[in-house]
Structure formats: C-alpha cells, structure tokens
Amino acid sequence: MFGKKKSSPQIDKEQLELIENAQKRIKQKKRLYVHFVLFLIGAIFLIVANTVIGIGKDVTLFGKEWFLFAILLWLFFFLYHLFNVFVTHKFIGKAWEKQQLEKLVAKQKDRIEKIKQDLVKEETVLAKSEVYNKTKNINKKQSTLTIIAAAAENNAIGKDNQLIWHLSDDLKRFKALTSGHHIIMGRKTFESFPKPLPNRTHVVITRQANYQAPDGVIIVNSLEDALDASKSDKQPFIIGGGQIYKQAMGIADKIELTRVHSTFEADAFFPEIDFNVWKETNNVFHKKDSDNEFDFSFLTYERK
Numbered sequence: 001m002f003g004k005k006k007s008s009p010q011i012d013k014e015q016l017e018l019i020e021n022a023q024k025r026i027k028q029k030k031r032l033y034v035h036f037v038l039f040l041i042g043a044i045f046l047i048v049a050n051t052v053i054g055i056g057k058d059v060t061l062f063g064k065e066w067f068l069f070a071i072l073l074w075l076f077f078f079l080y081h082l083f084n085v086f087v088t089h090k091f092i093g094k095a096w097e098k099q100q101l102e103k104l105v106a107k108q109k110d111r112i113e114k115i116k117q118d119l120v121k122e123e124t125v126l127a128k129s130e131v132y133n134k135t136k137n138i139n140k141k142q143s144t145l146t147i148i149a150a151a152a153e154n155n156a157i158g159k160d161n162q163l164i165w166h167l168s169d170d171l172k173r174f175k176a177l178t179s180g181h182h183i184i185m186g187r188k189t190f191e192s193f194p195k196p197l198p199n200r201t202h203v204v205i206t207r208q209a210n211y212q213a214p215d216g217v218i219i220v221n222s223l224e225d226a227l228d229a230s231k232s233d234k235q236p237f238i239i240g241g242g243q244i245y246k247q248a249m250g251i252a253d254k255i256e257l258t259r260v261h262s263t264f265e266a267d268a269f270f271p272e273i274d275f276n277v278w279k280e281t282n283n284v285f286h287k288k289d290s291d292n293e294f295d296f297s298f299l300t301y302e303r304k
C-alpha cells in the first residue's frame, strides 16, 4: 500500500571530496602510465627511425647519434612527471591544499576552544580547593595548648589541696616555662596558692556564679571559656589540678611532665597517658639532691 521511497545513499561533503580526490589520483596515475608507454614506444620509434630507416643518419651531437639526446630529453620529462605524481603530489592543486589548510585551522580552533573550556573548569575546581585550604588554615589552631604537671609513678599529684613533695628544680622549670603566659587552672588549684603567681595571667575555672578573686584574675565557668580567654596567647598552659587535667587531655597539644620516681598517697591524680595518642619527645633524668628530695625526670610528650 505504501510504496517504499527509494533512498539515495547519504554521503557528506567531506567524503565526497575524498572520493573526488581518489578519482583524480587514479587519473593522474593512468596518465603517468600512458606517458611511460608513449615514452617506450617513442624511444623504440626514434631508434628504428634512425638506425633502420636512416632518418638523420649523419646527424650527431658530441659524437653520438641525435636520437640518444631525443630519448634522454623525453626521459627527463617522464621523470619530472613521475616526480610530480609521487613526490610533490602537485596534481592535487593549490585550491585543494588551501581548503585542507583552512579545515586544519578550523579544527585547531575547535580544539583550542575546548582546551579553554577545560581550563575554565579546572580553574574553578582549583579556586574552590584554594578557598577550602584557606578556610582550613583559618580553622587550624594557631596556638599550642600545653599541659604542665608533676606526677608520681602512681600518677599522684596532690593531697588535701597541697603538693606532696618539694622539688626546687621543678618549680624553677615551671616558672621558666609559664612566665608571660596564660595559666588555666581549676578553682581548687587556684586556692592552693597563697597569692597569684607573678608575671602570669591566671584563668580560673569554677561553676560558681559569683566567685570572687583578686583583680587581674580571669574567672570563667568552663574549660572552653578558659581557652577563649587565652586565645591571644600562642602557648597557654593548663596547670591543674586533677579534674582540669582530665578534661584537657583530649584537646592539649603537648604535655610537659615532671615524673617523680616514687609513689605517694594522694587524693588528686594525673590521668593515664595513652601512648597511642602521645609520643615522648624529650626525657631528662635528675638525681635527688639537697634541693630535690626525689629522683625525677623532665618528660615532654607531643600529640602524634
């Protein structure tokens, strides 16, 4: 009922050109072949004309028969034809070459455009990652929160709100390390001092709403607020006692520990050091002497 429409094969322009050029090439090769055959026949005819028929028998050039030069000239034209067909491909023509060149330029332009687009995409990704890194750096901690403590072999640190030992070198080291810095402490530790320590900013943590302290002492209600109050300091110290050490272990970057090589009865303790989290970076042993009543070691731990 519905007659089938005869479909003619669809060949695009580029394919058509290639076919045309292939046809041109075949024609050129055919012409070369004809040229070769004519050359052979012509050469034989010239030889016969001269030697058999006797045409121009007496004509010589540099002592040689004229037909030799005629054949050589013809050979030269044939070789020139051969060179054009197989070496310079001259048969293709200038117009075709120009067309190909234009196509090539158009293709290169397309590629450049694509590369530009890819570049824009990559730049966007890169910019995003730079913003990410900048944000990361802003969020990165700018300070080193350091716990400083003296603990016995059984982790004892104090009893009846007092220190248990007298180690002169340890007190000197405490002074040297903490001077000029913020020292964060629990209310009980603060109350164990006869008066605030000189040349340090005291930050005292208490749950009491109206805790009274001398001028210059900062009172806060949480460890987070204590850190906030110390943010201008590049190295704030957590100086105790037991309750505050325990809460600060998870956020501190460094521990300066004086390990007293003895055991004591106590009511305040230093938390266990998890060696999966902390690595020892310094260890200096001191023997007991007239100023230090026990052997001890200055140890430094840093978060892995």
Ligand SMILES: NC(=O)c1ccc[n+]([C@@H]2O[C@H](COP(=O)([O-])OP(=O)(O)OC[C@H]3O[C@@H](n4cnc5c(N)ncnc54)[C@H](OP(=O)(O)O)[C@@H]3O)[C@@H](O)[C@H]2O)c1
Pocket (backbone or CB within 6 Å): 148, 149, 150, 151, 156, 157, 158, 159, 160, 161, 162, 163, 185, 186, 187, 188, 189, 190, 192, 205, 206, 207, 208, 220, 221, 222, 223, 239, 240, 241, 242, 243, 244, 245, 247, 268
């Ligand atoms: N060997 C050493 O290196 C060393 C160093 C420092 C201290 N110590 C000793 O340690 C002992 C004191 O330690 P400690 O554990 O008994 O007391 P502490 O840690 O010094 O202070 C505890 C008090 O801090 C406040 N506090 C704790 N956590 C808090 C939180 N999350 N929010 C708000 N306030 C909070 C509370 O104060 P309020 O009750 O007022 O609310 C709490 O009673 C003393 O014997 C002292 O001599 C030893």
